[in-house]
Structure formats: C-alpha cells, structure tokens
Amino acid sequence: MTPGRATGGMWYTFLTNRVAQAGGTIIVSTLMAILLVRLLSPYGPNEKDYMSILHMPSLAHPFGTDSFGQDVLTRVVYGAQVSLIISFGGLILGGLVGSVIGMASGFWGGVLDAITMRFIDLLYSFPTYVLALCLMLLLGYGSRSVSLAIALVYVPNFARLARSMTAATRTENYVTAARLMGQSPTRILLREILPNIAAPLLVQFSAGLGFGIILEAGLSFVGLGVQPPTPSLGVMMADGKDYFQKAPWVLTLTGVSVAWIILGLNLLGDGLRDALDPQLRRRLS
Amino acid sequence: MSNQTLSIAGSAGPSANVLQVDGLDLFLDAKGRRLHVVRSVDLDLRASEVLGLIGESGSGKTLTGLSLLRLEPEHAEITARILRIDGANLLAATRAELRRLRGRKVAMIFQDPVGAFNPAKRIGWHARQVISLRSRRTHGRATGWRAAALELLAEMDIPDGQRVLASFPHQLSGGMLQRVLIALVLAGEPQVIIADEPTTNLDNIVEQQILRLFRKMKRNHGAAFIFITHDMTVAAAVSDRIAVMYAGEIVETGPTREVFESPRHPYTAGLIRTARALQAGVRRLPEIAGEPPGLATPRTGCAFARRCPERMSECDMGPIALARVGATGQVRCLLYRGG
Amino acid sequence: MANDLRAARSYLVDVQNVTIRFRRKRTLGAILGNVPATFRAVAEADLAIARQEVVGLVGESGSGKTTLGRTILRLYEPDDGSIIFEGKDITHLREHQLRNVWRRMALVFQDPLSSLNPRHTVHAALATPLRIGARVNPREIDDRVQAALRRVGLPLDAQARYPHELSGGQLQRVALARALMLSPALVIADEAVSKLDVSVRSQILNLFKDLQAELRISFLFVTHDLHVAKYISDRIAVMFFGRIVETAPTDELFRAPRHPYTRALLSTIDDRDDETVVRRGAVDPDAAGCIYRSQCPRALARCREAHPPTALIGPGHSLACYNPSQ
Numbered sequence: 041m042t043p044g045r046a047t048g049g050m051w052y053t054f055l056t057n058r059v060a061q062a063g064g065t066i067i068v069s070t071l072m073a074i075l076l077v078r079l080l081s082p083y084g085p086n087e088k089d090y091m092s093i094l095h096m097p098s099l100a101h102p103f104g105t106d107s108f109g110q111d112v113l114t115r116v117v118y119g120a121q122v123s124l125i126i127s128f129g130g131l132i133l134g135g136l137v138g139s140v141i142g143m144a145s146g147f148w149g150g151v152l153d154a155i156t157m158r159f160i161d162l163l164y165s166f167p168t169y170v171l172a173l174c175l176m177l178l179l180g181y182g183s184r185s186v187s188l189a190i191a192l193v194y195v196p197n198f199a200r201l202a203r204s205m206t207a208a209t210r211t212e213n214y215v216t217a218a219r220l221m222g223q224s225p226t227r228i229l230l231r232e233i234l235p236n237i238a239a240p241l242l243v244q245f246s247a248g249l250g251f252g253i254i255l256e257a258g259l260s261f262v263g264l265g266v267q268p269p270t271p272s273l274g275v276m277m278a279d280g281k282d283y284f285q286k287a288p289w290v291l292t293l294t295g296v297s298v299a300w301i302i303l304g305l306n307l308l309g310d311g312l313r314d315a316l317d318p319q320l321r322r323r324l325s
Numbered sequence: 326m327s328n329q330t331l332s333i334a335g336s337a338g339p340s341a342n343v344l345q346v347d348g349l350d351l352f353l354d355a356k357g358r359r360l361h362v363v364r365s366v367d368l369d370l371r372a373s374e375v376l377g378l379i380g381e382s383g384s385g386k387t388l389t390g391l392s393l394l395r396l397e398p399e400h401a402e403i404t405a406r407i408l409r410i411d412g413a414n415l416l417a418a419t420r421a422e423l424r425r426l427r428g429r430k431v432a433m434i435f436q437d438p439v440g441a442f443n444p445a446k447r448i449g450w451h452a453r454q455v456i457s458l459r460s461r462r463t464h465g466r467a468t469g470w471r472a473a474a475l476e477l478l479a480e481m482d483i484p485d486g487q488r489v490l491a492s493f494p495h496q497l498s499g500g501m502l503q504r505v506l507i508a509l510v511l512a513g514e515p516q517v518i519i520a521d522e523p524t525t526n527l528d529n530i531v532e533q534q535i536l537r538l539f540r541k542m543k544r545n546h547g548a549a550f551i552f553i554t555h556d557m558t559v560a561a562a563v564s565d566r567i568a569v570m571y572a573g574e575i576v577e578t579g580p581t582r583e584v585f586e587s588p589r590h591p592y593t594a595g596l597i598r599t600a601r602a603l604q605a606g607v608r609r610l611p612e613i614a615g616e617p618p619g620l621a622t623p624r625t626g627c628a629f630a631r632r633c634p635e636r637m638s639e640c641d642m643g644p645i646a647l648a649r650v651g652a653t654g655q656v657r658c659l660l661y662r663g664g
Numbered sequence: 665m666a667n668d669l670r671a672a673r674s675y676l677v678d679v680q681n682v683t684i685r686f687r688r689k690r691t692l693g694a695i696l697g698n699v700p701a702t703f704r705a706v707a708e709a710d711l712a713i714a715r716q717e718v719v720g721l722v723g724e725s726g727s728g729k730t731t732l733g734r735t736i737l738r739l740y741e742p743d744d745g746s747i748i749f750e751g752k753d754i755t756h757l758r759e760h761q762l763r764n765v766w767r768r769m770a771l772v773f774q775d776p777l778s779s780l781n782p783r784h785t786v787h788a789a790l791a792t793p794l795r796i797g798a799r800v801n802p803r804e805i806d807d808r809v810q811a812a813l814r815r816v817g818l819p820l821d822a823q824a825r826y827p828h829e830l831s832g833g834q835l836q837r838v839a840l841a842r843a844l845m846l847s848p849a850l851v852i853a854d855e856a857v858s859k860l861d862v863s864v865r866s867q868i869l870n871l872f873k874d875l876q877a878e879l880r881i882s883f884l885f886v887t888h889d890l891h892v893a894k895y896i897s898d899r900i901a902v903m904f905f906g907r908i909v910e911t912a913p914t915d916e917l918f919r920a921p922r923h924p925y926t927r928a929l930l931s932t933i934d935d936r937d938d939e940t941v942v943r944r945g946a947v948d949p950d951a952a953g954c955i956y957r958s959q960c961p962r963a964l965a966r967c968r969e970a971h972p973p974t975a976l977i978g979p980g981h982s983l984a985c986y987n988p989s990q
Binding site: 212213214216217218219220221222223227232235236 | 737739759763764766767769770771773775778779780781782783784792793796797842
C-alpha cells in the first residue's frame, strides 16, 4: 500500500470514467492535431496564395481556403492554440484571485465577507459579455486584454464557489480538530480546507476553459480581441461571416472546431468532477 | 440451505403465521460488484407476536425490514422462496397491489419520524388521511375522524390531542412525533408493523415511555411486530422472540428469555455478556475481539469465526446451517451440531 | 458560593458559574412572536475536574453537555463566569493565546470519520500535532507516530491508510491516538463511543480506561448513556436544559440520587419501571424558577421563584434542589 493511495484511487476513477475518457480523447486528439499540422502542414498560418482564393475543401486544403487563399485548417490549428493560451491565462489569473478572495471571505466571514461579496455580486450582476466589453474598452485591444477580461469575468465565479465551499468546510469536525492542534488559519486553509474544495474549483476551471474560448472568439469576432493577421478562432469566424454565402465552409468548419474543443473540455470537466467527488466515490465503494 | 427445518416448531402450522419469510436473499449492486447483503433469512411471525431483530450496522437488519414491505432500494435485488404477509404474496404483487398492502397489512415505523410527515401539513391532516381511508374501508364512508384521532392519541399517552392535531410536525418534539406516528400507523390496523430503531434517537426517559407504549399496544391491538434494534436491552424489553443477525445472516433465534438466559451463539453470548457487565458495573468490560466484516469481505464459512473465541478449524470449511436448539430455538454454529 | 464547593485548589479545570448564550435562528415566527433573540445553552454551570480524575457529564440531547465540553476547550467564549485551566484564567483568551492551552487539552469527537481530514493519511493526521504543537525533529516523527499506533492497538500499516479505508473502531483508535499525541492533561470525549457498533464499543471503552490509567490524564466523558458514564467515571455531573442539577461520586449517585431528575434518569436503566416520571409539559429554559419545575413530582411553591442554588451536601456531592429526595 503506497501513501498515495487515495490520489491513486482518484486517478483510477478519473481514467476509467467513460465521460472523462471521451473528453480526454477529444482533447488529446486535438492537441495532437495541432502538433501534427504544425509539423506537417505545407502552409504557414499567414501564407497567402491569391491563386487559390475561397477554394472548397479538398485533399490539398481539407478545410478549404479563405479570402486570402490561406489554408483554413492550418489557421484553425494555429488559432485554436492562440485561443487556448489566452483562455488558459485568463482562467489561471481569475481562478487564483477568485479562489483567494472566496476562501478568505468564507473562512473569516464577518465584515470582510460582507463587503467583498457585495462587490463580487456587483461584478456578477453584469452580463458576462458586457463586463468583458467594458474592460476591453478600458484596456484597449489585444490578446493580453482578452486574457484579463476572461479573468475578470471568472473572479466572481471562483470567489462565490470557493466561499461557499470554504464556509461549509470550516465547520467540519476535522477543521475544529486542526484548530485545536494549534494550526494557524493560513495553514488550515491550505492544508485542511483546500484539498477538500479543490475538486469543484478544478471542475470550474475546466468548464471555464471552454467558455473562455467562446468569450475570446466573441470579442475577436467584433474586432476587439486578437488582431488580424494573427489567427484566432474568433478572428477567423469574423472573417468567415463576411463571405458566408460564397464560402460557407470557413465559418462553419471553424465553428465546428470551436464546438469540438468545448465539448472535449466539458466532458473532461464532468469526468474530473465524478473522480474528485469524495461523496460520490464513497457511495460507490 | 436450511429451509426445511425452519418453520418454527410449536407454531400451529403456516396458516397461523401472519408473516412468512423463507430463504430471503438480498443483493446490492455496487460499482459492478454484487454484494450479498441479506443471506437466506427465514422469519415467521404469529398474530400479536413481537420479534426483536437484533444486529449492528451492516448486519442487514434494516434491509430485511424494508424487504418485508418491498421497499428495498432500487439497486437491490430480492429473491425468496416465500415472502407472504397474511396470505398475500409480496414477490408476485404488482406495484398497485403493494401500495394497497402497505399501511393496511404491513406498515413501518422509522428511526426518524420527521420523514414520515409532510412538513407543510398539520398533524390533523395526516390523521384524517389515515382514518378516513380506514372508515371508508370498513363503513363505506368517512365518519368523524377527529374523535377517532383523539382517541388514538389518548391511547398513546398524548393528553392534549387537540393541540397536537393543530400542530405542524416541526412544532412537536421527536418523542411526541414518534408517538403520533405510532398512533397513525395503528389507525391503519395493519397485521404486521415493522419498527426500525424507533427509539434510538430519543432520550432515555422518552425511550422508556415509548417502549412502554409498545408493550401496551401488544396487549390492546392484534398487530404483530418486528422490532429492529441494535440494542440488546431494548429488544429484551419488548420482544417475545429474538432473532440475532450478523453479517447478513440470522445466527440465533429463540424465545427472548431463553436467548437472554442461555445464549448459544458466541456472538450473542458476547453481546449479552457485555450488556450485563455494563449494567452490573464491573471493573473491566468483556470484549468481543475484532470488528464486523465489511459487506464485500469474502467468506467461506462462519462470518463470525474470525472474532470467535470458540473457533474450530471446521468453522471456515463451508456454510453452516441453522441447527435446532431447545424447544423452539435455532442457532447457526458448529458447537450445536445435532441439537 | 462557588468557593465552598471546592475543597482543594488543585483542580486541573475549574468551571465557575459559566453561562453561554446562543443566537436563535431568526425565523419569521420568532420575530413576530417576540421570542428572545438568544437562549441560554448553558446556565451558571460549576464543574471542577481534578488531576487524573474521570468525570462523566450526563444529559439528554439539548441539555448543553456538548456545549459545556466545548466551552472548556474555549471553542466557545462564555458570556459569564470563568474557566480556570491549570491555574490560569482562560475565559477570554484570544485564539493565538489559546494555542498554548490547546497543547494541554484534546477533544475526541462522536463521529471519528468526520474528525479526520479525508485527504490526509493516518500518518499525516498523527504527525500534524507533533509538527505544529511540539516542533518535533522530523526524524523522530515516524517513531512517535508508530509508538502512538501501537499504544492504541493499531497495526503499523494503518499509517498509510486514509480514513475512509478504516472501520469505525479503528477510526476512533486513530482519533484517540491523535488526541494523546502531545500528552495532554485533559481529554474531552464527546459521545466518543455512541456511534460505534455494539460489539466494538467495549473494546474502545476499555482502551479509554487503560490509557487514562496509564497516562494519568483527566477525562471529561460527555455521554447520554448512563451505563457508559458509570463504567468510566469517578464522578458524574447530571445536566438538564443547560443546568448542572447534581454532581456526585459515581457510586453515590447511583446508590442515592437526590435530584428528582437524576432519579428519573436512573429509573430508566433499572427495572423499577413504575417509578419513571412522566413528563408533564414543555420546559422553558428562560422562565424564572427551577429548570425542572414543570417536570417535577416534588415541586414546591418556591421552585417557581428562582432556580435553586448549587450546594455542597457531601464530599464531592453537590445539588441544586429545594426539595431533594432523601
């Protein structure tokens, strides 16, 4: 018996979970596609070929070409990478800030809790897209601003989740026991509470990754996000809508790619939730 | 495996039994594994008899009780040779038939009475449901339910019945609510009542009062009881007969006096020795070594062998049948082979 | 008054006249019905525990026994009265000051599973007090953890297990081992055996008894079970709705209970069925007069006026009753 047994059990549950397997397959295959296309594609992401403008999907161009004659598949792959990085960065930041605020608020409660959570509620009450748009107008265009916008949108999500989980966990007997051992509040938060609330936060993270991509696509679609010629999924869809009637594949196939990645991330998140949920695991064992 | 020997000796044949259970097995589906949780349980109950079903957590006593109302959990599977209440075959009954049987022929009292009440309705509403159902059945129409309800409550030592009828469930204490529940269950005049740890959550004094009520009910109503409990002394206080379950099996059964005065199975003997020692105030309590096996623990012979002070090599050889002891007792232990 | 209850000054814990109020849930009915916003969970409680003494704190659910136990640990701050521990007034210490006190006290919970962090192994659970409270040399920690496991009769391979892999009896052994890690002077056991299987309970009770004798610690054994209290305790305090109504050496309490409530309680474990007192009405802990008045077959007119003061009526035997049984 190794000390890592419960973690091992968690990974085992995760890896044998059908939903997680499906999500993992999608994400791994997408990541491999990104790698393969980068290595094998004869085209560059911004390689224009005015001889082959708006070509239908074919063997040479599996996703067709756009109005500059750029290979759509190559651009989708590069764009997916850009979008994922932006979304990932935004969630890391939003998740960290939100979780810290939420855990502190839920643990100490009182006035601190009342003030921060009202502020969080205020943020939360804005429609996501409007909030992101406002921030973009303040910060200016570009991928870093998109990341910050995603972070801002996700701070209240993580804060609320972390707060309610922390407040519930704080009254557990094992936390009382930890206090009686003389552990400091920071140590209790990190060693006793965090491991028990990490699961829902991680699930939120993986679900948010998909939504971050949508948000990025949306902002870039209206021209506020990533700036052409850098390919991002939003930029490409914005481009594709202009000649949708003539060449529907650009918008459609890019959109399908977005949906595909988000499906994978969501399935992975669901699998993660099942694997990490100790209640569920206890019920099964 | 031991079914032939099992219709309890001394009973006047199967027709006198309001409850007949023969070879009841219950399997639970857990993560693809099939757990054998109740193992070939036989129970017979005569009218107005009280059977104490004793066991600790995981012994299968509660699932046995639920099976008798066919209220076993969804992922459970029941098999039995006979499962009859007052002649009605519970194995073959449809959902609609089962619904009619519950409350009329067989009823259940749970550990937590709160769950049995609709929190948004007053006690009077609950009483009216039960009583008018009964009077429609007997008189073909609903008659004055309030008088009947007050009478039932008074019988349960509830003096201010009017106030209780006007109360919502959450306004009554646990003990009071359990009394009301018992009164309402009795109103349905079932032949068999299954009470699952009905006093476990109650305070000592209230527990004594409820146990006294059970004894009184036994005299005044004809209902047969199965009283499920983990507490030897509670079982002794109310039961005519006792069945002890361990790890899914009945390991000993017999008249209460006989079981308490001369327990045969080493497990029963250990429990009674401990209970006695606690009461008597000894310097050091006798212990039963080890802990009960988990549901998934594989077994080859006696489930108690691991903890048994009398263990022999044969104990692990294979399943052990119930053997007749005394006039009406049975015990599942190799020490009593051949009676 | 509090002083004449105490013969010696050498008590390990001295709870003097402690009152704890809790806020009520503010339901609409409570606000409209003008119900007071707080209620007394514990009222004017006096309880002293000598070194190496085992005191049983007995009462029914809602009697405040758990609250009183946790107040001694200062998980609650008394609204009135004082708590002296090892000669030091800890009544109003702040959490960072209490950490030194908590090294000398420990709590064993009713449900051992809930008291252990599901994400920590047994080894981690047992090592934490050493790392935090005693700053033990890391090389020594493994030895101390193993010694602790041996002391409570667990195999050494248990240290790699997670709580959900252990049975109820094993879990309570781990919880007890953790409580004893820093050799406390006082262990408060809150219904520590009531969730265990009957066939395991006596093992754990015996373990408590053995360790208490071996380590010469004081125990406060909070329980609703009179048999358990009788088996384990030197002295028993009986609580009813937040008040300690009688405290006496165990033998004396069982032989000659004086308070009508103690008598009613004891009659439930005897076969003297007829003597049980039937409850006559609801208890209002905020009303004036004796707390037991509405249930009491021996109530007098003056029982309406004020709750009777606690008086010493024999060595270690105190009682709060105007009209006790003889």
